[in-house]
Amino acid sequence: xxxxxxxxxxxxxxxxxxxxxxxxxxxxxxxxxxxxxxxxxxxxxxxxxxxxxxxxxxxxxxxxxxxxxxxxxxxxxxxxxxxxxxxxxxxxxxxxxxxxxxxxxxxxxxxx
Amino acid sequence: xxxxxxxxxxxxxxxxxxxxxxxxxxxxxxxxxxxxxxxxxxxxxxxxxxxxxxxxxxxxxxxxxxxxxxxxxxxxxxxxxxxxxxxxxxxxxxxxxxxxxxxxxxxxxxxx
Numbered sequence: 707x708x709x710x711x712x713x714x715x716x717x718x719x720x721x722x723x724x725x726x727x728x729x730x731x732x733x734x735x736x737x738x739x740x741x742x743x744x745x746x747x748x749x750x751x752x753x754x755x756x757x758x759x760x761x762x763x764x765x766x767x768x769x770x771x772x773x774x775x776x777x778x779x780x781x782x783x784x785x786x787x788x789x790x791x792x793x794x795x796x797x798x799x800x801x802x803x804x805x806x807x808x809x810x811x812x813x814x815x816x817x818x
Numbered sequence: 819x820x821x822x823x824x825x826x827x828x829x830x831x832x833x834x835x836x837x838x839x840x841x842x843x844x845x846x847x848x849x850x851x852x853x854x855x856x857x858x859x860x861x862x863x864x865x866x867x868x869x870x871x872x873x874x875x876x877x878x879x880x881x882x883x884x885x886x887x888x889x890x891x892x893x894x895x896x897x898x899x900x901x902x903x904x905x906x907x908x909x910x911x912x913x914x915x916x917x918x919x920x921x922x923x924x925x926x927x928x929x930x
Contacts, residue, residue, distance in 0.1 A: 715858065738917040749822075749908055749921030750861070795860060799917050804849060804868055805876075806919055810860035 709733060710798050712809025719816050725783040727812045729796035732777065736798040736807075741770065741781050744793045744811075753794070754781070786816045820844055822922035824909050830928045831899045839894040839925050841909030848914045850892035851876075852884060854905040855924075861908065867892055899929040 711730045719725045729739075740755035756763045756770040756779065763770045769782040783790055796809040822843045831837055843850065852864040853876075863876030867886040881903060883895045892911075896903055906926050912919040 712860070740917065740919075742921075747924075749910075749923050751921065752918050755917070801917070805863065805866065806851075808853075808861040810858060 708810070709807035710796060710809045712796050712812060714812060715810065716813045717815070719786045719814065721786065721788060721816055721818050723786050723816075725781075725786045725790070725814055725816070727781045727794055727796070727814070728778065729780065729809050730776075730778045731798050731807075733798070733800070734777070735800045735802070737801060738799040739770070739772065739779050740797050740799070740806075741768075742795040742797060742808075744795065746792075750793075750795055783814075786814075788816045788818050790814060791816050822909055822911055822920055824907075824922035824925050826925060827923070828926045830930060831896075832930060833900060835899050835929075836895065836897050837899065837927075838896075839907055839909070839927075840891070841893060841922060842891045843909075843911040843920070844890065845911060845913065845920065846889070847911035847920075848889070849912050850886065851910040851912075851919070852882075852892070852894045853908045853910065854878065855908060856905050864894065864907075896927075899927075901929045903927065904929045 741753045742750035743753040744750040767784045772779045794812045798807045825840045848869045851866040853861040865884040867873045870889045909922040910919045
């Protein structure tokens with residue numbers, strides 16, 4: 707079964723708008739929640755990550771919001787730019803399992 | 819520093835043919851992974867290797883074999899390729915006790 711559920715599958719946002727991608731998980735053993743960004747023809751690359759002991763992490767225009775009780779986390783892209791157009795994957799990891807579980811991905815298109 | 823290197827980048831196979839995807843990392847990482855990426859299904863783990871000499875099945879291992887040749891190299895073999903194995907394959911690695919996973923650029927495989 708899908709360990710990490712991601713939505714929406716695709717997202718179109720106007721330049722300057724806010725992009726929001728949501729993920730949910732079930733396994734409370736997960737202790738690290740990264741987001742990966744993937745451009746066409748390239749491998750995914752780490753964008754930003756959070757641990758469950760904090761509720762929010764911000765790096766530039768990218769923010770992760772984390773709700774431990776609801777077992778949900780989301781990526782917010784402020785002031786979205788055409789260069790942000792890519793596929794975004796959320797993921798979950800727990801050290802003892804040494805495995806990453808990925809969401810199904812969100813294709814983001816930012817329209818100029 | 820090349821990171822994670824995969825070869826070949828593109829390959830077309832006929833049904834029933836065999837081939838090996840090669841992966842090497844120069845970051846001295848213990849853990850290595852093979853994922854496949856299909857539209858709408860995200861990244862699915864085929865096999866992983868927590869350390870040299872060990873390999874374990876992931877979510878979708880059927881039709882594949884792997885070899886952890888040494889600490890640097892982790893190869894994925896298709897013994898008898900099927901059209902269902904048409905996909906983009908990513909090799910990845912991460913260091914011990916570290917939660918960031920590093921991906922290669924991908925190998926595009928088409929089975930006709």
